[in-house]
Amino acid sequence: MKTSLRAADARGWKQMKPFFVNRVHRASAAISLLLFSGCNPYLQVQMDLTEQSRKGVAMISQSLDDKQAIIGRFHASQRTRLDDAFDADVREQETLTSDWVVDHRRAYVVAVDALNDQSHRLARSHENDQSTLAAMELALRQLEWLQSIPMKLTLKGARP
Amino acid sequence: MKRADLRRQVKEVVHVSWPEFVQRHPHLAQAIDETMLVEQISESLADDPAFKSAIARAQIVGQTAQTITHWAQRAINAMLALRLSPD
Numbered sequence: 001m002k003t004s005l006r007a008a009d010a011r012g013w014k015q016m017k018p019f020f021v022n023r024v025h026r027a028s029a030a031i032s033l034l035l036f037s038g039c040n041p042y043l044q045v046q047m048d049l050t051e052q053s054r055k056g057v058a059m060i061s062q063s064l065d066d067k068q069a070i071i072g073r074f075h076a077s078q079r080t081r082l083d084d085a086f087d088a089d090v091r092e093q094e095t096l097t098s099d100w101v102v103d104h105r106r107a108y109v110v111a112v113d114a115l116n117d118q119s120h121r122l123a124r125s126h127e128n129d130q131s132t133l134a135a136m137e138l139a140l141r142q143l144e145w146l147q148s149i150p151m152k153l154t155l156k157g158a159r160p
Numbered sequence: 161m162k163r164a165d166l167r168r169q170v171k172e173v174v175h176v177s178w179p180e181f182v183q184r185h186p187h188l189a190q191a192i193d194e195t196m197l198v199e200q201i202s203e204s205l206a207d208d209p210a211f212k213s214a215i216a217r218a219q220i221v222g223q224t225a226q227t228i229t230h231w232a233q234r235a236i237n238a239m240l241a242l243r244l245s246p247d
Contacts, residue, residue, distance in 0.1 A: 078191075085191035092187070100184070103241030107185055110239040111192045114200040 040151070047147045054140045061133045068126045075119045082111050161215055166228060167202045173232040174198050181240050201235050 086108045093100060174197060182189040205211045211231050218227035 078193075081191045082188070085187035088187035089185050104185055104188070106241045107181070107188055107192075107239070110197075110200075111188065114193075114196045117200060117203075118196055 043147060043151050047144060047151065050140055050144045050147060054137060054144070057133050057137050057140065061130060061137075064126060064129055064133075068123070071119075071122055075115060078115055079112070082108065082115065161219075161224065161228075163202065163206060166206060167198060169225065169228045170202045170205070170232045170235075171198045173229055173236060174201070177233070177236050177240070197239075201232060201239065205231055205235060 086104070089104060090096070090101075174194060178189070178194065205228075214227055214231065215224060218224045
């Protein structure tokens, strides 16, 4: 009895198998079509936006470097201006007393220190800005990598 | 005390002291950026524990503004080698 039932099952499966296989093929084709034609453009837009963001970060970084270079040149010229001013005051002083020279040197040192302080502050701020941008660049690179995983799967699924 | 208030008062004191400095060191005065000087004096005062405790005491008796002016004048005198009275 059991044997005849099994034989009947086997015969039934034999008849049903093409139907199931056909369904599975259709389903996988539909998923592939969905992935290829539906999600792929969406993923591509995401990746394009990420790439644009990375380009933007690189442009800001370059712009900050340019500004920092301008600031550096400005500080160098300010320093020269201070040196020239120090000399000019000494030359134009009719009676050079030791008190005046000491006071003059002290004021000059204060001005140079103030200039150096400002220069260091701006350099530190520039470094902070650049490290923030580097962190953003890293995060965007990781996002790009994450986005590339479903994209690869989609392309693989779309292959015949 | 807010940094902006300190900076504003230091700026006023520097402005008052500046003519004497210009008279004694005319070329140097032209080359020095007043804003930068204000910034430096404000920063050095804000980091000075003696100034902080003086301000804390002044706040109790309502003399904050006068105390800032006094300390700022002292700092400017020392930095620019001026002999203006701090009071």
